[in-house]
Amino acid sequence: MPDQRILLRAEDTSVLIDLTAGRLPAIVHWGSELGELTAADAAGLAAATMPSPHANGTDQVSRLAVLPEHHTGWTGRPGLSGSRRGVGWSPKFTTTGLTISGERHEGPESVEGPAAGGVPLATYGVASVETAAVDELSQLGLTIRIELLSGGVVRMQATVINNGADDYQLDDLVLALPVPAQAREILDFAGRWGKERTPQRQPLGVGTHLREGRHGRTGADAATVLHLGTPGFGFADGEVWAVHTGWSGNHTHYAERVYTGEQVIGGGELLLPGELILKPEQSYTSPWIYAGHGIGLDAVARRFHRYLRSRPQHVDADRPVTLNVWEAVYFDHSLPKLIELAERAAEVGVERYVLDDGWFGGRRNDQAGLGDWTVSTDVWPNGLHPLVDKVKELGMQFGLWFEPEMINLDSEVARAHPEWVMATGDRLPVEARHQQVINLGIPECYAYVKDAISRLLDTYAIDYIKWDHNRDLIDAGTQPGGVPGVHDQTLATYRLIDELKAEHSGLEIESCSSGGARVDLGILQRTDRVWVSDCIDPLDRQQMSRWTTQLIPPELMGSHIASERSHTTGRRHDLSFRAATALWGHLGIEWDITGANDDQRAELKAWLDFFKAERGLLLRGDLVRIDHPDPALMGHGVVAADRSRALYSLAMVDRSEVNGIGLVRLPGLDPDRRYRVSPVIIGGWPQTRFLPSWWSADRPYVDLTGAALARVGIQPPDLPVEHAVILRVDPLD
């Protein structure tokens, strides 16, 4: 194939791809916008950035491809690992074909035009670049797709095909992007049940920072987004490169710095031993690896948000306020109680009512019934009709909980089909929440689960599924041989969701997994919301929402107002803090409001009214998170795309060591415009506190320019700990 370079440019991101000497595509530059380039500029940049030979290294050096190849002398993680029983384990691919689709830019020199060094340059905006390659010796074909998406997100995917006559065992496939030496600090996430997405930082040394997810689901402790940035990067500053593996099964994220000084970030699916043996002509396609670059974490997050919002299937900002009954009733399904809850919900303005776990088979607690997807006649003698009819009559949508990938051994389906339980090694996996995994990779089992769910969707007017997944996949093999089945299970789950959605137009699906253990862009290609965590304590949610938005925009985050006393932490919080925290996502209620008094219900209604009035901004604005030196204050906001308005939240999440924590800067507005900043008071101000000088009873506002707000800031009110204030910023001209 003739040599070629391709420049992709969109939304302040430039990607220069080198396709020379028949090698796999390599990235010359991924990062800040470089402006228009000629072929000569691109050739110069390629020459200037080419790795140098070094003492005791290989005599020839080559630029690292997005699928790093060992044969080039690369001693970091290879892009492809596998063999034919020990043969063909170090492929040397030759690129044979190139297809580009997207917005062509007539740059100073087009692909057909004269080119410096004989290498032409083609310039595109949002586009997809697909290369085909082969290696005759290992008898493999390889397709690599590199795309620049709306928002400036880059994504990559590879397909490997077995062109040989015997089996090829694929052990690992990762794709990686180069990151310059300036980036030496890692930020990614840890987490556990009830405390998902806790940030962790560390320096990148020589070696591999490897995050493996072996839960068979995304995992509460998933890396989620792995960033590499200039030391000390914050929400607004420091240069950051980030990667996310869009996959809901076993997966990796990694950052690697090798002895040559080269460094990459990447990821892929994590394959179990022998999980993928490609028969002749069979192929494997990797998950998409998403990447974003920006100055500060907000810029990176905004890329992901803009990309997700640009998709045709993305939810609109009119997200219906939801009530989920789980923490109100748990497994105690009494129709009068559930109807009273629906009535109270409608009164305060709820728009969607979701019946959680416990409505089917023998599911009276968490030890039985999973897999028996028929309405329990013991608890629901007339089916779900009386409740669904009531909910609809009250003008709300109806949602229903399922856990389609799971099975209790104490169920009709497990008794009839014990072979559908995922297992390996002639034993059953260790139980988790008293349950096992049902094998959707078995066609008959898949058909059974799909038919059961479809029947319910056809019988009742179900607008929404809360799709749960409450255990790790341990020893998850296919009986009787027990070959690993996580890859197939993940694909089967995706297919099941895709088919159910295709056959039931308008159906929305929430991805829940013991709370927030399935938050990734693989599941979010086909679902409409994630449940962030089973912990709804607003103090913890301040932190979890802050970091969940590093990948997904607020409208995809289920964010509920819980009862006064948190069921997870036992802490008590005023309604103002619970509501002011929950507002910044897809708002809901998870609280037995039949026990709430009139004042509480009136205040709740006022918060819901505020959300409804502002959801266009809350769920479509640009997210900004405030870098404040005092960790006792956590602040964030949303700014309208035209910079005309904004809302901010300032929350005290701890007691500061000083009385006055200092000025708080409100970033993101038009520096040249004048605005009025005023507090949003719902349900009264929490306690008698000192107010800042700019906020008096007869003048509860201050007028400032966007520049002053962002660069100087304002004195925050003297908030009690575990309280928040919402500030609205409206234009004066």
Ligand code: DGJ
């Ligand atoms: C875990 C979820 O996160 C909860 O919200 C609830 O749906 C339970 N499962 C039900 O079993």
